[in-house]
Amino acid sequence: xxxxxxxxxxxxxxxxxxxxxxxxxxxxxxxxxxxxxxxxxxxxxxxxxxxxxxxxxxxxxxxxxxxxxxxxxxxxxxxxxxxxxxxxxxxxxxxxx
Numbered sequence: 001x002x003x004x005x006x007x008x009x010x011x012x013x014x015x016x017x018x019x020x021x022x023x024x025x026x027x028x029x030x031x032x033x034x035x036x037x038x039x040x041x042x043x044x045x046x047x048x049x050x051x052x053x054x055x056x057x058x059x060x061x062x063x064x065x066x067x068x069x070x071x072x073x074x075x076x077x078x079x080x081x082x083x084x085x086x087x088x089x090x091x092x093x094x095x096x097x
Contacts, residue, residue: 003035004031004032007035011039014040016040016041017040017044017046017093018039020032020033020046021050024062025061026061028063029048029067029068044095045094045095046077046094049089050090051092053066054088057087068094072094075096
């Protein structure tokens with residue numbers, strides 16, 4: 001099953017943290033985040049891989065940064081950690097405010 005189906009099979013407020021590293025197109029990341037935000041506990045974390053808007057290796061757009069930024073602005077999540085990576089494939093950890 002895909003990540004949305006898998007996460008949806010768990011009860012709300014179930015996980016301490018969720019790591020998202022799936023399809024990097026905006027529409028898919030947005031769906032992953034929508035499900036993940038209700039599956040983590042109140043003080044839980046969502047960690048996203050490849051927080052960038054451009055894939056250097058794939059030479060294509062990447063929607064992770066846009067989807068993460070929207071989650072933070074629209075649903076009151078904040079950056080807790082920001083892990084740098086040489087090719088700009090950053091990891092970010094988010095927590096609900």
